[in-house]
Amino acid sequence: xxxxxxxxxxxxxxxxxxxxxxxxxxxxxxxxxxxxxxxxxxxxxxxxxxxxxxxxxxxxxxxxxxxxxxxxxxxxxxxxxxxxxxxxxxxxxxxxxxxxxxxxxxxxxxxxxxxxxxxxxxxxxxxxxxxxxxxxxxxxxxxxxxxxxxxxxxxxxxxxxxxxxxxxxxxxxxxxxxxxxxxxxxxxxxxxxxxxxxxxxxxxxxxxxxxxxxxxxxxxxxxxxxxxxxxxxxxxxxxxxxxxxxxxxxxxxxxxxxxxxxxxxxxxxxxxxxxxxxxxxxxxxxxxxxxxxxxxxxxxxxxxxxxxxxxxxxxxxxxxxxxxxxxxxxxxxxxxxxxxxxxxxxxxxxxxxxxxxxxxxxxxxxxxxxxxxxxxxxxxxxxxxxxxxxxxxxxxxxxxxxxxxxxxxxxxxxxxxxxxxxxxxxxxxxxxxxxxxxxxxxxxxxxxxxxxxxxxxxxxxxxxxxxxxxxxxxxxxxxxxxxxxxxxxxxxxxxxxxxxxxxxxxxxxxxxxxxxxxxxxxxxxxxxxxxxxxxxxxxxxxxxxxxxxxxxxxxxxxxxxxxxxxxxxxxxxxxxx
Numbered sequence: 001x002x003x004x005x006x007x008x009x010x011x012x013x014x015x016x017x018x019x020x021x022x023x024x025x026x027x028x029x030x031x032x033x034x035x036x037x038x039x040x041x042x043x044x045x046x047x048x049x050x051x052x053x054x055x056x057x058x059x060x061x062x063x064x065x066x067x068x069x070x071x072x073x074x075x076x077x078x079x080x081x082x083x084x085x086x087x088x089x090x091x092x093x094x095x096x097x098x099x100x101x102x103x104x105x106x107x108x109x110x111x112x113x114x115x116x117x118x119x120x121x122x123x124x125x126x127x128x129x130x131x132x133x134x135x136x137x138x139x140x141x142x143x144x145x146x147x148x149x150x151x152x153x154x155x156x157x158x159x160x161x162x163x164x165x166x167x168x169x170x171x172x173x174x175x176x177x178x179x180x181x182x183x184x185x186x187x188x189x190x191x192x193x194x195x196x197x198x199x200x201x202x203x204x205x206x207x208x209x210x211x212x213x214x215x216x217x218x219x220x221x222x223x224x225x226x227x228x229x230x231x232x233x234x235x236x237x238x239x240x241x242x243x244x245x246x247x248x249x250x251x252x253x254x255x256x257x258x259x260x261x262x263x264x265x266x267x268x269x270x271x272x273x274x275x276x277x278x279x280x281x282x283x284x285x286x287x288x289x290x291x292x293x294x295x296x297x298x299x300x301x302x303x304x305x306x307x308x309x310x311x312x313x314x315x316x317x318x319x320x321x322x323x324x325x326x327x328x329x330x331x332x333x334x335x336x337x338x339x340x341x342x343x344x345x346x347x348x349x350x351x352x353x354x355x356x357x358x359x360x361x362x363x364x365x366x367x368x369x370x371x372x373x374x375x376x377x378x379x380x381x382x383x384x385x386x387x388x389x390x391x392x393x394x395x396x397x398x399x400x401x402x403x404x405x406x407x408x409x410x411x412x413x414x415x416x417x418x419x420x421x422x423x424x425x426x427x428x429x430x431x432x433x434x435x436x437x438x439x440x441x442x443x444x445x446x447x448x449x450x451x452x453x454x455x456x457x458x459x460x461x462x463x464x465x466x467x468x469x470x471x472x473x474x475x476x477x478x479x480x481x482x483x484x485x486x487x488x489x490x491x492x493x494x495x496x497x498x499x500x501x502x503x504x505x506x507x508x509x510x511x512x513x514x515x516x517x518x519x520x521x522x523x524x525x526x527x528x529x530x531x532x533x534x535x536x537x538x539x540x541x542x543x544x545x546x547x548x549x550x551x552x553x554x555x556x557x558x559x560x561x562x563x564x565x566x567x568x569x570x571x572x573x574x575x576x577x
Contacts, residue, residue: 001162001194002026002049007063009044009053018044022063024213024220028161029192031184031208033199033223035232036215038463038491042198043089045215046164049196050086051077068161082111085155086164089462089489091147091171092410100142100150101126101135107158118157125153128183130176141339144171144409144485145363145517152180156187163187165197167462169204170488171409173362173517174552177204184208200491203234203520203556207251223250232492235520235556238569242576255560262572263561269575327386328353328480328511329374329404334383336369336535343369345535347383351511353479356502358526358543359515360553365532367515368409371482374513375406388479401431405473409484411465412457414472420460421453423468424475431476441471445501462489466498474505481505483514487521499525523547523555523567543567 008020019041026032034042047053051072054061065072068083077084085107088094097103104125108118126132129149139147148171155163163184169177185208187193199205206212212226213219219226224247227237236255240248243262249255329351336344344366351357359367372378373385376392385392388403395403408414417423424438431437443450445467457465466486473481481502487495495518502525506512516522522529522543529546531539531553539546544565547553557566566572 001028001030001068002196003064003066004045004048005064005066007045007048007061007065009041009048009059009061011057011059014059019215022218024218026194026196028194029188030210031188031195031197033197033202033205033209033212034215035198035202035212035226035230036491037232038200038489038494039461040215042215043166043461046086046166046196046198048072049162049164050084051075051080052086081107082158083160084162084164085158085160087148087151087155087166087168089167089170090410091144091151094151094154095139095147098138098140099135100131100137100139103139103150103154104131104157107154111158113158121157121159125157128156129153130179141341143364143368145173145176148172149176149180149363156183159191161194163193163195163197165195165199167199167489168197169199169201171363171485171517173360173365174204174519176363177201177517181205181208200232200487200489201234201518202232203236206234224248235569236560239557239560239572242569242573252556252559255556259560263564266561266564266566266572266575326353327351328355329385329387329513331370331373331386332384334370334373334385335381336366336373336378337381338369338378343535344373347535347537349530349537349540351480351513353509353511354506355528356506356512356514356526357528357530358522359513359530359532360517360519360522361532361538363517366535367532368484369535370532371406371484371513371515374480374482375404376400377406398430401473401476401478403478404480404482405476405478406482407466407469407473407484407486409488411462411469414469415457415465418456419453420451420455420457420468423457423472427472427475433475433477438471438475441474442468445471445497463491463494466490470501479509480511480513483512483516485516485518486514487516487518495521519547519553519555520568522553523558524570529553 003025004022007022008017010017022045034045036042044053047057048061048065049067055076061073067080070080095103097106101122104122105118108121126135129152131149131153134146139150152168169180172180184195188195206223209223211220212223214226214230219229227233227248236252237248239255245258249258327350331347331349334344334347359370361367369378373380374387374392376395379393390403392400415423417426424442427438428435451460451464457468460468486498490498502512526543528541529543530537531546544567548558548565555567557568557572
């Protein structure tokens, strides 16, 4: 169905090809997953299938790409629209209408399908993707994850033979991601649809793939074959490598069947450690320390006291607190109503210096709205919000940036200059920082070749845009840092760098609140997890207590090793050592 014949792509001004030597075939009715580190050309390969590369992006394509027998060099994207449906990383750039139902129908209108066919397919797609309750909603009022589902639905309604998907689950909560992937699997197995997909969150998608194509070396094989040699792999594979399991497990179910010995080993290690200390129960160290938790009854404490702050205990049940705890942010009885929609209801939340909190919950639960109230973009309908002693929506922007900074779900919303250098210069001026402060942060956050000064922000990868936006926000050194879905578009290596950076910021006293669907990120980084549902807080506590018992929000390691409360492969590695 899709055939690459010695394909290389070189963009205008580039010294070398972005991809080269791409030569493989995707048969009809297969789901093939493109994997590899950021920047190896996965989006370019996908764009070559839809014709966007080179007709829209420019540059030179050598070799040949055919889709259902059509050569993409001689067929522009509109001439491939009846056979190829494409969803990119940014759903907003995909929309051409204002409401959900109109967007689902637009592609079929363009192809001239009969009205009765259009109506039936719209209803089917609304049901498939759980969008029935949103059919009349303006797209602009939807959450990022809801917009992602609408974008996917809009390419499903014309019933294309080929689906090209770039990070299709990046903005979806775990349950919604499973629903979308189940739909894709049904299309592949029941209708013979061919799917070529790039996705960094391999823990979500690897079990659905028939084959994997690993870039840049282009290793093509079954998931088990490729994961044995891949430099990027999900936690279940990392745990399998650590434990020496063969063949490597690809799913939690496979891993649990192999994990009895590992659970026993960890149990014996805990028992021996407890006996050696007189069965003392100890708390786990803060995240980022190289010391493993010591018993199965461990709990993750709140972060250490920031430098210069009064000495205090942070544990929730502690009676040792002798001084009033200063708050980086305090929310009391907060409710927000927007366009007759109750986005938040009676939310109470405090954030202390040095603490990292993960806001989690399904798409539309109110996570982004909560962040926007903290940064003053959305005023409270009722209740109060205070950040570093100020009321955000009543504080001048030039003063607010020194108190709180938000990296939004779409980092480009912060980037308005024509070059990276101009963005950094503007950030230094806005923050009153010394010239070169922002540029130094970019270099620190993105080691290696980095980003050239004259690069336009829109030409950056998703990870590079996030890095630049984060540097712009950190230039003002705000004590409260907010991030909305910060791992969208990041591979495992980039995510590890982000975790290291955020841990360092927390250790220096910055409070961090991040809204995320990335359960692995929360397990790795967060001291507390706050679960939202329909705008209300339904759980607020130490990360192990909240996520381990949740079938949706538990990380892979927790599911594999339950009932023991291990969250990450790093914890297990430290314990075994």
